[in-house]
Amino acid sequence: MAERERVIEVRDLKTAFGKTVIHEDLDLDVYRGEILGIVGASGGGKSVLLNTMLGLQRPISGSVVVGGQDIFNNPDRKWLASNMGVMFQNGALFSSLTLQENVEAPFLEHTEIRGEFLSRLAQMKISLVGLANDAAYKRPAELSGGMKKRAGVARALALDPKLLFLDEPTAGLDPLAAAEFDDLIVSLRDALELTVVMVTHDLDSLFQISDRVAVLADKKIVASDAVEKLRDSEDEWTRSYFQSRRARRFNSGGN
Numbered sequence: 001m002a003e004r005e006r007v008i009e010v011r012d013l014k015t016a017f018g019k020t021v022i023h024e025d026l027d028l029d030v031y032r033g034e035i036l037g038i039v040g041a042s043g044g045g046k047s048v049l050l051n052t053m054l055g056l057q058r059p060i061s062g063s064v065v066v067g068g069q070d071i072f073n074n075p076d077r078k079w080l081a082s083n084m085g086v087m088f089q090n091g092a093l094f095s096s097l098t099l100q101e102n103v104e105a106p107f108l109e110h111t112e113i114r115g116e117f118l119s120r121l122a123q124m125k126i127s128l129v130g131l132a133n134d135a136a137y138k139r140p141a142e143l144s145g146g147m148k149k150r151a152g153v154a155r156a157l158a159l160d161p162k163l164l165f166l167d168e169p170t171a172g173l174d175p176l177a178a179a180e181f182d183d184l185i186v187s188l189r190d191a192l193e194l195t196v197v198m199v200t201h202d203l204d205s206l207f208q209i210s211d212r213v214a215v216l217a218d219k220k221i222v223a224s225d226a227v228e229k230l231r232d233s234e235d236e237w238t239r240s241y242f243q244s245r246r247a248r249r250f251n252s253g254g255n
């Protein structure tokens, strides 16, 4: 089998806020085309890791290489901005702008595209995530939770990135909307050949759509594998997480 292509390589990462060390000796690989889930205890540093991979949080030491670029050492910022899309928790839309204007924002910031072509591109992104045309003229407060998440994905995908980062994408959604959102992520990954990195506590999502799961505990990635294999992990925290009562219902193969 051909060796899988690594699109993100995190090596020897150390991050800290003041004297509080969040990550130490952390290594992580993300492979092209996969959906990688990241799990770990609350407050364990998953969001900080995501921000570090996005270049938003500078580490004390270590490196993050994305698509061959060391993102903390003179990277091509334009390339990174257009190749890494992110949806933060709650979609993080601008509340005073319509959905259409939210999706147009990355084009205005990073491209010269304006006018009718810009409107059409934004509308294409909005329909790509399964939202009806009239949603484009609504403000975030007028959208349901599921619609807001979809809108957040439309904005994250505005510049056609190959990497999509999602922070707790299904948090706050009812089970049906969460399952629909999971389906959307898989179909977008397949259609657009995306690589997806997803921080989540949602066991349904992990078992349904992740190709691999990386476990963050004790400041580092202690295990990374297909989710079904993690209940037998050598790592104790990972075993207890995936053998917990909530996770057990997935272990027999049924749900």
Ligand SMILES: Nc1ncnc2c1ncn2[C@@H]1O[C@H](COP(=O)(O)OP(=O)(O)OP(=O)(O)O)[C@@H](O)[C@H]1O
Binding pocket: 017, 022, 040, 041, 042, 043, 044, 045, 046, 047, 048, 049
């Ligand atoms: N800007 C910041 N300044 C200081 N401390 C921070 C900052 N951002 C995060 N932290 C701290 O870093 C630690 C890790 O936070 P992080 O949000 O990454 O955890 P998490 O694993 O994503 O948690 P959760 O699952 O609850 O969202 C927490 O103790 C948090 O308080």
